[in-house]
Amino acid sequence: MGYKPKVDGILEYILYWCSFGPDDHRKGGIVRPSRNYAAKRKTPAGRPNTKRGCVCHFIVKRLIAEPNVALVIYNQDKHVDKKGLPCHGPSDKKAAGTRAMFAPYISDELRLQILSLLYVGVPVETIMQQHTEIVEKQGGPCNRDDLLTHRYVRRLERKIRRSTYELDSDDDVSIALWVDNHRDHIFFYEDFSDTEPFVLGIQTEWQLQQLIRFGNGSIVASDSRFGTNKLKYPIYSLVVFDSNNNAIPIAWIITPSFASGEMHRWLGALYDRVHTKDPTWKLGGFIVDDPSADVLMIREVFQCSVMISFWRVRHAWHKNLVDRCSDANICAEMSRRLGEAVSHVCRGTGDLELFEAFMEDFVDCSDFLDYFRAVWFPRIGAWIEVLKALPMATSEVSVAIECYHHLLKLRLLNEKDSDIYQRADWLVDKLGTKVHSYYWLDEFTGRENFARYWKDEWRSGLTSWRRALQIPDSDVLIDGKYAKVVSHKREGKVHTILNPGSEFAICDCRWSRMGNLCKHVIKSTKISRNRGLAAPSTSLFVFNQALTSILRHPPHDSVIRDHAIALAVCIQTQLTGLFDHGKGRTTSCISVPSEHQAAANSDLFASDEPVGADTYMINENQSVSENVFVNLSSEMHSVLGEDNVSYGASGSAHDSLLQTQVNTD
């Protein structure tokens, strides 16, 4: 099994593992069948599909200039397990049948690709046709994957067709059986005990790879309560963001809704699993979306900062305002007031009384107020606490999680018979098969070849944040309390946005009316902010606060202090320049390098070159790297990351300033 080559400019390294390792999914017992259904067959021949913990692996080193010469370095040349015992092949005394002597016929990658295509309904014929075309184009087969046959794909298809989620009529027994059969999909499992409820953490090998690839030095975000009303057990999703900042789920945790505080049980297992694969892996930040999240635990396990995302609440308010308040102007005004209240709370200039005043002022709009009073008012205290304590994640992150949540709904909750939602075995099976396949396909470069099979469940490209970037400024007209955005899809169509300038604006397009942040709102907000018509985002405000607090609270240790002071002086010089320049503006801005500057991030603090103040305007288009508020140098990171006690003066400052990682991808 080959892994992606690592290239350092002169040499290329590829690490190969034996197909039967390094994971170990063997069950105990006297014999280890080559396949798990070998006993039922007359001839227990065939290829194993089980990893057996084989530690045989080697590295192939090649000079890029001389690719025909290779150096093969065997780290372990015996097919043995961790204990040093033969784990497959002729000398494995426990192996039955063909003794697992032969490598799987195609690579895990291709197998996953075929399974994913089959799960989402692409026919065998189409898969084979595409495959044959690709092999022909490259001039014939050149590796084992090119030898894929019809027969193999048909066999996989039949296996899928015949499989059932219901392994036992008792749901709990069925889940336990599923867990037994899918050890490699699970990073944590504990059944109900006398004191604790059951927790199941699903993470496939592919999801783990995504976590390693996109999570390292970057962000993991949570969507904590999917399907609370519909499913037997809700889903807690953890997502990372790909290069377009689309969310990819890297784990699903299933536990009864009354047990939402079970994070401490599985978080460590998740961390250990990544670390076993990549000991250098480090998370940059963790975004929670629930005031009851165990922030201390997250900090302890991942040694990273924690932020809060408000998307779920904003979404719920927005959707209910649209549904329950028929007058568009009142609806927009209420949304504006709620947005203002949240913004004041985050900036430390407001409290509960803002929400009380809101309820008094809009007492006439009883339909929404009844909802607000019943659902949100009891929880608002907890939300205020968390908004004060943690820095807020940017709206790009919120948009990405909102999209993820929406897609998960399309991909999971599309069954004809909704009784099925009350079975947990159905849930885990569907997540691990169909739903997983759709997310895999989102990242599949060849997905265009299967366009004729696209259904609503396929992702239709970019998030609304990225789409907003494609709207030219000239298509946006801002006129006081309104903004208008010309539609390119439909000639002559213009979208009207009420109260542009914040995420609490309301647009008349379909996506916005569903409670989502649409591209029109994002674009008009960006323009309003650029023109100084609206205050900068709360995330930016918190970042500014954090920087200022470094200036005021230098640490005690002398080396760190010297370093920090040097940085602080640089920042202060920039700030002074900036404020001089920005006099007369309503917004205060702080330097943040754009993504392109990130590569030379440390120059921000070291450069003597005068930089135009415009470069210093924060660009609200900054992708998730807006969360990566400043790409500080790695030294700066270690200063702030490993000596947070010195920075104890301000919790929020600590949090946002740890957002210093550059995504190395």
Ligand SMILES: [Zn+2]
């Ligand atoms: Zn082996």
Ligand SMILES: [Zn+2]
């Ligand atoms: Zn819109």
